[in-house]
Amino acid sequence: MSSYRSAFRPGLFDGQVVIVTGGGSGIGRCTAHELASLGAKVALLGRNPDKLETVRAEIEGEGGEAACFPLDIREEPAVEAAVAAVLARFGRIDGLVNNAGGQFPAPLAAINQKGWEAVVRTNLTGGFLVARACFIQWMADHGGSIVNIVADMWNGMPGMGHSGAARAGMVNFTETAAFEWAGCAVRVNAVAPGWIASSGMDRYPPHMRDIIRGLAEHVPLGRLGLEAEVAAAITFLLSPAAAFISGTTLRVDGAAPNFKPHWPAAKGKPAPEWDAFPLASKPSVLGEG
Ligand SMILES: CCCCCCC/C=C/C(=O)SCCNC(=O)CCNC(=O)[C@H](O)C(C)(C)COP(=O)(O)OP(=O)(O)OC[C@H]1O[C@@H](n2cnc3c(N)ncnc32)[C@H](O)[C@@H]1OP(=O)(O)O
């Protein structure tokens, strides 16, 4: 019996198979737990096999079913082989959570071609390759739902120019795929997290720690988001509740892009009303673990 307290009804994804890239940590791990708690069989994709295996064991320890498929999403043959392996193992693919991603912080002038391409391939090309493989190998004939995780980098993001460009590309890919693949009953949406207290926050260098700790002051809701709050948005978009939603990008950001400096954000980092995932990452940079 899963300890995950999903807002969605038990059994919602019974019999379904969902791929979660970047499923070995953070938002991907949390989403994998939520989907498994709702009955989905989860295919965990990521580079580090040990991280994937840990999450697989967690899910199976809670009564769910999962399997690991290590790969680098930037490598087309590996992506095609992993999707084929998911089909060989589970026999179908109903959903894809294109979550793997990340970047290194650097000003534009300090990013060389190799670095630019490493990040663009991670956050744009890789997502395209996984979506395309799922579409060609299964969804074109059987339908499905794809959720691409992007980032709240609207109007540019200093220090994240490579990632912001890739995420903008992924939003546009989402819009085009939603149209091209609609005739095959494939819905394609994106979720744009704002600042989320995930394991990812501990991957930034020490000189950024004070900046990260101060981010909540620029969020109208006065706090960072939870991994489970992103997972819930993803789960909604995968679910039948979103059957007429395709081509959209759902922001999960506490209204951060609406912040204006003449008006204070909510004070005191209010406790979330709903904390679905007791096992969520506790990023040390935020002093929570
Ligand atoms: C304002 C505060 C925070 C705001 C948060 C904004 C919202 C977003 C949040 C998140 O996304 S949380 C997720 C966090 N997780 C990560 O970011 C993952 C960590 N990053 C990585 O794993 C890697 O950077 C990568 C992006 C996946 C790329 O990995 P890869 O193994 O392919 O690359 P590398 O071999 O490490 O480097 C390749 C190449 O890139 C250049 N480069 C790398 N680091 C830097 C740097 N610090 N400055 C400039 N250039 C860099 C360089 O050309 C590297 O090649 P070599 O020189 O090593 O040959």
Ligand SMILES: NC(=O)C1=CN([C@@H]2O[C@H](COP(=O)(O)OP(=O)(O)OC[C@H]3O[C@@H](n4cnc5c(N)ncnc54)[C@H](OP(=O)(O)O)[C@@H]3O)[C@@H](O)[C@H]2O)C=CC1
């Ligand atoms: N936390 C936040 O505030 C925000 C996060 N996001 C995005 O949400 C997503 C999840 O981030 P989060 O959980 O916070 O951070 P994590 O760093 O914990 O998760 C990123 C995951 O992506 C995987 N990954 C990265 N590159 C590759 C690759 N080339 N091939 C396969 N897997 C890869 C990593 O696995 P491995 O280590 O095995 O490679 C890791 O599990 C990312 O796309 C992130 O950029 C967007 C906005 C804000």
